[in-house]
Amino acid sequence: MPDVVFTVDQARSMRDQAVPGHNRWHPDIPPAVTVKPGQSIRVECREWTDGQIGNNDSANDVRDVDLSGAHMLSGPIYVEGAEPGDLLVVDILDLGPVPQEVGEAPGQGWGYTGIFAKANGGGFLTDYFPDAYKAIWDFSGQKCTSRHIPGVEFTGITHPGLFGTAPSPELLARWNARERALIATDPDRIPALALPPLEDSVLGGTATGETLAAIGRDGARTVPARENGGNHDIKNFTRGSRVFYPVHVPGALFSGGDLHFSQGDGEITFCGAIEMGGFIDFHVDLIKGGMETYGVTTNPILMPGNVEPRYSEFITFIGIGVDHETDTQLYNDATHERRHVPAEIRLFRAAGLSAARRRADRGPGERRRRHPQCLLLAVLADGDLRLRHHPLGLGTSVSGQGVVRGLVVAAAIVSRLII
Numbered sequence: 001m002p003d004v005v006f007t008v009d010q011a012r013s014m015r016d017q018a019v020p021g022h023n024r025w026h027p028d029i030p031p032a033v034t035v036k037p038g039q040s041i042r043v044e045c046r047e048w049t050d051g052q053i054g055n056n057d058s059a060n061d062v063r064d065v066d067l068s069g070a071h072m073l074s075g076p077i078y079v080e081g082a083e084p085g086d087l088l089v090v091d092i093l094d095l096g097p098v099p100q101e102v103g104e105a106p107g108q109g110w111g112y113t114g115i116f117a118k119a120n121g122g123g124f125l126t127d128y129f130p131d132a133y134k135a136i137w138d139f140s141g142q143k144c145t146s147r148h149i150p151g152v153e154f155t156g157i158t159h160p161g162l163f164g165t166a167p168s169p170e171l172l173a174r175w176n177a178r179e180r181a182l183i184a185t186d187p188d189r190i191p192a193l194a195l196p197p198l199e200d201s202v203l204g205g206t207a208t209g210e211t212l213a214a215i216g217r218d219g220a221r222t223v224p225a226r227e228n229g230g231n232h233d234i235k236n237f238t239r240g241s242r243v244f245y246p247v248h249v250p251g252a253l254f255s256g257g258d259l260h261f262s263q264g265d266g267e268i269t270f271c272g273a274i275e276m277g278g279f280i281d282f283h284v285d286l287i288k289g290g291m292e293t294y295g296v297t298t299n300p301i302l303m304p305g306n307v308e309p310r311y312s313e314f315i316t317f318i319g320i321g322v323d324h325e326t327d328t329q330l331y332n333d334a335t336h337e338r339r340h341v342p343a344e345i346r347l348f349r350a351a352g353l354s355a356a357r358r359r360a361d362r363g364p365g366e367r368r369r370r371h372p373q374c375l376l377l378a379v380l381a382d383g384d385l386r387l388r389h390h391p392l393g394l395g396t397s398v399s400g401q402g403v404v405r406g407l408v409v410a411a412a413i414v415s416r417l418i419i
Contacts (some may be wrong), residue, residue, distance in 0.1 A: 008044040010105040014072040024219025031078035045257040047106035047277040062114040063132035069201035075255030082252040087290030088245040095280035107277030114271035122191030123269040133372035155309040156262030159238040163256030164229025168248040195221040233267040240305020272379035345374040
């Protein structure tokens with residue numbers, strides 16, 4: 001049995017835990033616990049917003065969510081003997097929602113998927129869906145259903161959205177410099193291009209005083225993935241997976257959270273997974289000097305496990321490098337998913353999934369473009385996203401986005417029942 005090294009009381013904020021976690025990346029966040037190479041451990045996690053989203057039928061909590069405190073991470077975990085230049089080897093043994101509990105916190109028998117409002121978080125389809133929406137999902141073993149997307153049931157692929165090691169002071173400074181430079185290219189953009197350090201709502205584990213103030217001034221926000229791992233949101237990062245994380249500080253200072261009951265390829269509405277709290281079991285080990293030996297210096301390496309729902313039939317949306325709104329040919333364009341997902345939405349809509357909601361649309365102009373049920377399902381139903389550039393190097397590219405065929409059939413069946 002794994003040793004429980006980080007515990008969470010789901011009835012309390014992460015700030016009020018016996019040992020609080022953190023919500024920034026910084027080398028000076030004190031370790032919460034020390035483990036040994038070769039040890040199997042259990043880490044309990046809060047849902048990433050620290051319980052701001054409720055099991056109700058209103059999306060106001062998604063619209064108004066305070067993102068200054070995200071993500072709530074469990075850790076840091078100090079691994080004995082880990083030194084800069086090593087690789088931390090992490091095997092995922094098991095994970096899931098909060099065991100044997102039903103309650104008000106995400107993960108206690110339920111989770112949620114959200115579409116973030118353009119003015120608060122956003123996503124890459126905010127021009128089509130500028131407002132906030134939400135779907136609640138009830139868990140039953142490996143399957144889930146939603147009262148907000150009736151008639152659909154599918155098997156999830158449970159995984160953590162975010163884990164990583166702490167940056168060195170030098171690496172942290174590089175992050176902040178390059179992300180501030182990106183923000184400066186379009187400082188008034190909504191949503192923002194990146195999130196700079198923010199002292200508001202900072203949580204630095206057990207740090208206090210000047211150490212906590214420094215974490216607030218310089219600590220990196222947890223939204224993007226970086227060289228340390230971070231918010232990778234890879235659906236196949238599940239049971240049986242092995243990840244090799246670069247070690248940048250003594251002890252590695254391994255942390256994470258943001259558990260998902262399921263997700264498609266990419267969390268394209270920002271909150272496009274089924275979010276939950278819960279637990280995750282790891283086995284940890286070290287490869288001394290592994291960063292140089294194997295050339296793993298700027299990114300972790302993932303070996304996916306063999307656990308995946310056995311869906312074998314997919315409908316694939318083939319994308320090309322053309323912006324059809326302006327009829328413009330694009331060069332080596334990699335934004336096909338902006339066109340795949342609307343195509344999926346149109347298919348779900350044609351199958352009748354959002355027919356029951358059309359009467360609630362505000363007006364005829366919105367009836368053609370707002371089908372939040374379809375987007376909420378599309379971000380979870382995606383199969384495999386594949387991007388290929390033309391082998392002749394002519395600047396064209398093609399990609400395919402698969403969606404589970406059975407969910408389209410389910411949408412069609414639902415349409416017969418609700419129209």
